[in-house]
Amino acid sequence: MANTVSLPKVRPDDVPVVISAGFVVVILVLGTIYTLATIGTAPLLTPNYLLTQLQTGSFLGIVAAGMMVVILLGHIDLSVPWTMTAAAMMATYVGGDLAIPTGLAVGLAVGLFNGFGVAYMRIPSMIFTLGVDAVMRGLMVMLTGGFSPRTESTPLMKWLAADKILGIPVAVFVWAGVALVVATILGRTAFGKMVYATGNSESATYLSGVRTRRVVVGAFVISGLCAAVAGMLLAGYSNKAFQGMGTPYLLPAIAAVVLGGTHILGGRGRFIGTLVGVILIVLLNSVVSIMQMPDAARQVIYGLVIIVMLLVYGRTARVTS
């Protein structure tokens, strides 16, 4: 992963990864200069701070991993917010040993349904997953009567989200596990190749004998499962599930995937890029809040950074035919 940086020739797909990684360093340096100038220490470079950032980033990282697989197909999954919330709510609602399987089942069900609508009914993913998100929200509001459920997260969920092993947050291990699985699927399996191929041209892939509709369903299942895992982790972190807990993760997840160099129309992108994109967004958020900027300025900076970085490497080819 790191040796791509030191190679003299960078492959075109790696350019965004290198630039994003460079920008991560720039953020760290700027933040450190700021803290050195104001309080005289460099808390940004302490392992403790970086580990906390990784822990915060793990929720976003898991969501983004699933989102990336869907975006590679040229689709998008807007049902992530309430898939997260529904999985967390159902998990805490059932409780006990069955909590996590229940949450995963929710993610699986949503993924299958999304995949069915997009692949077999041929409804644009943008609008179908939007509708599924509204339906999930409606179901959860009905179930809970509009209030946050009172039930707490199970001890296992809390342990996964908030505890530490050898000083490293367990959530980071969960993220690493999910990342490893998704990266392996994308890079080392036939399914992964089919995802890239389908993203490039579904008709050509279909003519090559691939059952592309099943590939689409599989991608949405991965996205649903990732959202469910992230939702349950988040519930464990904050002790319970609550309304709207997934909403702040949708747009940053899309941004992280795209900043990492995955093409929004599908077919191109490396998983390492998504990892760097997540770290970039988490660090950016954190450094801006260290600088005590108001929420408003944070939004502006956030938007400008995404636009500027994409202008550097995310430009599409000019249409000439």
Next chain:
Amino acid sequence: MSAITQGSSVSEATAPRSSAILISIKQNRGFYGAIVLLVLLYLVYNLLHPRGFTANVLIANANESAVLCFVAIAQALAVVTGGLDLSVGAVMTLTNTIASWLVRGEPWQIILGCLVTLASGTAFGFVNGLIIVYGRLQPIIATLASGAVAMGLALLLRPTPGGDVDGDLGWAATNSLRDLFETYGLFDDGEAPWLQPIAWFPVPLLIIIVVVGMVWIPLRRTVTGRTLYAIGSSEGAAYMSGLPIDRARLLAFTLAGFFAGCGGLYLAIQTGVGNADISQAGVYTLNSIAAVVLGGISLLGGIGSAVGAIFGAMILRVISFYFRVLSIDPLMQTLVEGVVLLAAVSLGTLRILRVKNRLELFR
């Protein structure tokens, strides 16, 4: 079979006009479907409403629909070119906060404030267009980021909800024509005899009709307007035909900013305050996409019109009116809205049954 063909050819020969309408219906199924759905829904709603078929109900409903109509038109312009504008809700919120500072005081100040508000929305849309056309970014991701910027600016302008938009204007713009003229002492306070047949007409509906009539209808007849559709259908073919692709796309996003600005201005006039509400902006953006789809505009581009978006927005709103009149539990509202949206878009699936070669599905 032969009788049918014969019959249709006869009707074509004798009544070219009616066959033109038939072709138009065939080509714009979604649009006409939206009109039929809206009329049916609204008729039943009025039958159920205790004070149905009165001007007051119509005025109240028009008021609740106007902002979403404008935002949906904004979205429609982007969608027709095959793009998606995720910043419409944020631009609406930004212009809403701008209007809450400027639309007050002397009449000339109010007019100037309205113009500045609309101009700032248009300018934001223009910048969106510049980024998309000359920066060559995908609209969906560029507007996702610029929407964050707009939201941040709105929060800077109005950290907390507030403002003091001119009350007379608020009254005049949200009621009937008679009230509009009464407020400003025109036409014998709105009691002029010639006015009476139309005095009940809701001002918000009139505003929408005038704005669409002045901007959208003329636009469709220009080369640039047709190019919008050409880009959505096939950008490559549009380029090879020498159409002004860059200019058309720039115009589409600029006008999207303008219409989002209209929505923000109306919201400020209606509520009297500016409110930089992030979740409200998100809801409007998502609802605008839903409205566009319900209004028969293809998300793939090239099919549909701004008028369809208005009908789509109204359908969405009428559905929510049902909750009140049927006194359904408000907790059910999001669920029913979601199910209706899914059901509506699932109707498009019927075309799969007609597809003979499965390869056509994957285009």
